[in-house]
Amino acid sequence: xxxxxxxxxxxxxxxxxxxxxxxxxxxxxxxxxxxxxxxxxxxxxxxxxxxxxxxxxxxxxxxxxxxxxxxxxxxxxxxxxxxxxxxxxxxxxxxxxxxxxxxxxxxxxxxxxxxxxxxxxxxxxxxxxxxxxxxxxxxxxxxxxxxxxxxxxxxxxxxxxxxxxxxxxxxxxxxxxxxxxxxxxxxxxxxxxxxxxxxxxxxxxxxxxxxxxxxxxxxxxxxxxxxxxxxxxxxxxxxxxxxxxxxxxxxxxxxxxxxxxxxxxxxxxxxxxxxxxxxxxxxxxxxxxxxxxxxxxxxxxxxxxxxxxxxxxxxxxxxxxxxxxxxxxxxxxxxxxxxxxxxxxxxxxxxxxxxxxxxxxxxxxxxxxxxxxxxxxxxxxxxxxxxxxxxxxxxxxxxxxxxxxxxxxxxxxxxx
Amino acid sequence: xxxxxxxxxxxxxxxxxxxxxxxxxxxxxxxxxxxxxxxxxxxxxxxxxxxxxxxxxxxxxxxxxxxxxxxxxxxxxxxxxxxxxxxxxxxxxxxxxxxxxxxxxxxxxxxxxxxxxxxxxxxxxxxxxxxxxxxxxxxxxxxxxxxxxxxxxxxxxxxxxxxxxxxxxxxxxxxxxxxxxxxxxxxxxxxxxxxxxxxxxxxxxxxxxxxxxxxxxxxxxxxxxxxxxxxxxxxxxxxxxxxxxxxxxxxxxxxxxxxxxxxxxxxxxxxxxxxxxxxxxxxxxxxxxxxxxxxxxxxxxxxxxxxxxxxxxxxxxxxxxxxxxxxxxxxxxxxxxxxxxxxxxxxxxxxxxxxxxxxxxxxxxxxxxxxxxxxxxxxxxxxxxxxxxxxxxxxxxxxxxxxxxxxxxxxxxxxxxxxxxxxxxxxxxxxxxxxxxxxxxxxxx
Numbered sequence: 001x002x003x004x005x006x007x008x009x010x011x012x013x014x015x016x017x018x019x020x021x022x023x024x025x026x027x028x029x030x031x032x033x034x035x036x037x038x039x040x041x042x043x044x045x046x047x048x049x050x051x052x053x054x055x056x057x058x059x060x061x062x063x064x065x066x067x068x069x070x071x072x073x074x075x076x077x078x079x080x081x082x083x084x085x086x087x088x089x090x091x092x093x094x095x096x097x098x099x100x101x102x103x104x105x106x107x108x109x110x111x112x113x114x115x116x117x118x119x120x121x122x123x124x125x126x127x128x129x130x131x132x133x134x135x136x137x138x139x140x141x142x143x144x145x146x147x148x149x150x151x152x153x154x155x156x157x158x159x160x161x162x163x164x165x166x167x168x169x170x171x172x173x174x175x176x177x178x179x180x181x182x183x184x185x186x187x188x189x190x191x192x193x194x195x196x197x198x199x200x201x202x203x204x205x206x207x208x209x210x211x212x213x214x215x216x217x218x219x220x221x222x223x224x225x226x227x228x229x230x231x232x233x234x235x236x237x238x239x240x241x242x243x244x245x246x247x248x249x250x251x252x253x254x255x256x257x258x259x260x261x262x263x264x265x266x267x268x269x270x271x272x273x274x275x276x277x278x279x280x281x282x283x284x285x286x287x288x289x290x291x292x293x294x295x296x297x298x299x300x301x302x303x304x305x306x307x308x309x310x311x312x313x314x315x316x317x318x319x320x321x322x323x324x325x326x327x328x329x330x331x332x333x334x335x336x337x338x339x340x341x342x343x344x345x346x347x348x349x350x351x352x353x354x355x356x357x358x359x360x361x362x363x364x365x366x367x368x369x370x371x372x373x374x375x376x377x378x379x380x381x382x383x384x385x386x387x388x389x390x391x392x393x394x395x396x397x398x399x400x401x402x403x404x405x406x407x408x409x410x411x412x413x414x415x416x
Numbered sequence: 417x418x419x420x421x422x423x424x425x426x427x428x429x430x431x432x433x434x435x436x437x438x439x440x441x442x443x444x445x446x447x448x449x450x451x452x453x454x455x456x457x458x459x460x461x462x463x464x465x466x467x468x469x470x471x472x473x474x475x476x477x478x479x480x481x482x483x484x485x486x487x488x489x490x491x492x493x494x495x496x497x498x499x500x501x502x503x504x505x506x507x508x509x510x511x512x513x514x515x516x517x518x519x520x521x522x523x524x525x526x527x528x529x530x531x532x533x534x535x536x537x538x539x540x541x542x543x544x545x546x547x548x549x550x551x552x553x554x555x556x557x558x559x560x561x562x563x564x565x566x567x568x569x570x571x572x573x574x575x576x577x578x579x580x581x582x583x584x585x586x587x588x589x590x591x592x593x594x595x596x597x598x599x600x601x602x603x604x605x606x607x608x609x610x611x612x613x614x615x616x617x618x619x620x621x622x623x624x625x626x627x628x629x630x631x632x633x634x635x636x637x638x639x640x641x642x643x644x645x646x647x648x649x650x651x652x653x654x655x656x657x658x659x660x661x662x663x664x665x666x667x668x669x670x671x672x673x674x675x676x677x678x679x680x681x682x683x684x685x686x687x688x689x690x691x692x693x694x695x696x697x698x699x700x701x702x703x704x705x706x707x708x709x710x711x712x713x714x715x716x717x718x719x720x721x722x723x724x725x726x727x728x729x730x731x732x733x734x735x736x737x738x739x740x741x742x743x744x745x746x747x748x749x750x751x752x753x754x755x756x757x758x759x760x761x762x763x764x765x766x767x768x769x770x771x772x773x774x775x776x777x778x779x780x781x782x783x784x785x786x787x788x789x790x791x792x793x794x795x796x797x798x799x800x801x802x803x804x805x806x807x808x809x810x811x812x813x814x815x816x817x818x819x820x821x822x823x824x825x826x827x828x829x830x831x832x833x834x835x836x837x838x839x840x841x842x843x844x845x846x847x848x849x850x851x852x853x854x855x856x857x858x859x860x861x
Contacts, residue, residue, distance in 0.1 A: 138507040150506050154492040
């Protein structure tokens with residue numbers, strides 16, 4: 001990627017609750033907020049912080065499959081439903097499966113870089129609890145190649161990552177990997193308990209490791225994962241403002257209240273080709289390399305990472321793909337506590353996909369909001385220390401089985 | 417005729433009833449599953465669901481559709497393999513729908529009893545009335561050259577007696593599902609002296625395929641389940657009589673009901689259970705057992721009296737509880753029937769005073785729901801009943817007497833040869849009645 005010719009910032013993030021099983025207020029049989037309610041809440045949460053819709057030039061909304069989960073297309077036209085001040089402004093809906101949120105970010109970034117906008121409202125949304133999990137699995141399976149569906153597992157993506165986990169166990173040993181996956185789960189829940197919008201905020205399980213080490217049951221689920229190895233079904237939306245310096249100025253927001261996007265890596269892999277080595281996330285690796293290179297930093301400058309742990313094994317594979325541990329060494333890195341909140345590079349500090357939740361189309365935006373909170377000191381009880389000599393945050397958002405990848409590098413905005 | 421062939425043509429008599437509909441569900445799914453195996457694809461599986469009313473059969477089909485849908489969703493992982501060769505079925509939703517259709521395709525709801533005469537296997541789930549059962553068998557199984565095998569869901573009538581009177585020549589066995597059959601794990605299998613080996617072997621294989629817990633019971637009236645339940649309920653009624661000198665009948669019913677639930681850590685009180693089963697059904701079963709068993713009086717004038725006044729219990733078509741000994745609002749008891757006044761007295765009128773007379777539960781209490789889910793259940797129960805034994809209250813006294821009587825009933829079933837072991841008795845109460853512990857225990861001293 002060419003060097004960015006203009007500074008791009010993100011600020012004024014907002015997350016709705018990630019709603020679904022685990023939240024005390026969730027009742028599967030009672031009416032719940034719909035797609036437009038989540039979009040409105042998240043959008044208004046941003047507008048309130050940027051001085052209103054008048055300061056927004058454009059809207060971008062990321063969503064995976066509202067057409068099937070909610071019978072709703074044309075989502076761009078739900079952006080003006082947030083505020084009448086957005087009526088008649090250009091809006092775009094983008095889709096890249098579970099990376100739809102980050103595609104909304106890169107699309108907004110490009111508008112700012114193209115100087116067609118000084119502030120873009122970027123949103124991500126998904127409302128998935130409209131169908132039972134087994135039918136949701138059909139919908140989510142569309143993130144894979146449709147011709148693979150027939151031979152795929154009933155729970156298609158858990159099946160895909162179960163296969164990856166199985167290959168990893170075989171190559172590097174099962175026990176230590178399972179232990180690391182359980183630790184990943186524990187870290188995720190412990191972090192989620194510090195974030196009131198997290199789906200696992202109310203989780204009270206006493207022995208998280210023991211729960212997570214339950215043996216997989218291939219009869220009712222997949223061969224190599226149990227349900228706690230998987231992110232849950234979630235409803236939610238996240239939003240953030242993407243701005244130029246002029247955009248921030250216009251909204252009266254100091255750059256120190258924003259994060260600067262210093263590196264972008266966006267990589268696509270062929271949907272019709274299975275992964276060469278199932279124990280590696282090659283597309284993720286490439287996206288992170290691009291992002292770090294365009295930021296001009298090395299991996300040891302990272303203070304924190306928000307990665308796409310749709311499954312615990314995906315978290316461990318990402319640790320290796322990012323370059324923090326060599327092949328087969330991800331479990332050690334995790335078990336050594338390096339990814340925990342007190343470790344060298346805290347991962348997913350508000351719970352990630354396993355702990356905070358995974359409203360698919362919102363996840364990429366949620367990651368940006370979390371990093372904005374952490375790097376600008378707004379993370380409240382979930383706040384971690386950001387070392388001065390390692391001031392960078394990295395987000396990794398993945399669509400499909402390592403197909404659509406966006407990695408972004410952030411640092412706190414510098415006052416002039 | 418081997419298993420897959422014998423299952424090709426099955427009939428359920430009383431198919432739309434409480435037990436019959438569950439039996440149809442289980443059999444239709446088993447038949448569809450067998451029929452979906454590659455080696456059986458050329459066979460045609462037919463289940464004649466026979467009942468007297470079209471309306472009830474309509475309800476049966478609706479029930480089946482809902483239940484098969486749930487079952488299909490639950491076993492989707494296996495079903496994807498079953499339909500692996502069907503290129504047109506791609507999504508889980510396609511497969512679930514196909515399975516629902518395949519199971520429902522097996523079922524032929526009919527009011528024509530004669531349809532059952534072509535079956536290889538007849539499951540009978542008619543009311544507990546020997547004359548009625550014999551009438552049904554006369555038109556379907558007796559003197560039928562196809563010589564169908566008969567599995568009766570009777571919960572009390574000796575099988576050998578049915579065999580003799582229906583002239584089935586050993587082609588019959590007791591196959592006692594518990595209510596509701598699709599949920600309760602237990603099946604009591606009752607092999608009579610005359611039941612043939614191949615009939616018994618089929619029943620055992622079917623139970624295995626239905627993933628049922630099998631407890632064999634001797635061919636004695638009431639078998640194990642009702643052998644315990646009927647004596648248990650008669651104990652409760654005798655306790656009500658005994659308390660009658662100290663308190664009004666409605667309060668005594670309330671007290672014994674509460675003790676049998678909260679103090680004995682059971683899923684529901686004994687009078688609620690009688691209502692659930694139906695007072696008429698209980699009367700029928702007692703009517704079968706009493707004349708056939710000597711040395712004890714298995715009869716309740718109180719049940720007779722309530723039935724004479726039209727108080728029956730049982731369930732409405734939607735599954736909600738009808739009023740019986742107790743009155744119900746949204747499934748919860750709110751009143752107790754007073755046969756003298758012929759009306760229900762609201763529990764709220766006497767509950768506080770009655771609870772005070774019973775005294776407290778051992779601290780911190782042990783609700784049945786908590787006990788059954790706890791892996792350390794036995795230790796929890798031992799502590800609870802240990803405390804209960806040391807208490808000196810009306811409630812603890814009633815509970816002790818109840819627990820001891822329940823144990824004696826269990827031991828008598830073993831000494832009478834109805835159950836092989838105390839463990840079998842306990843298994844029936846654990847899996848057929850959802851008790852948290854078996855009646856043969858050391859909890860009550």
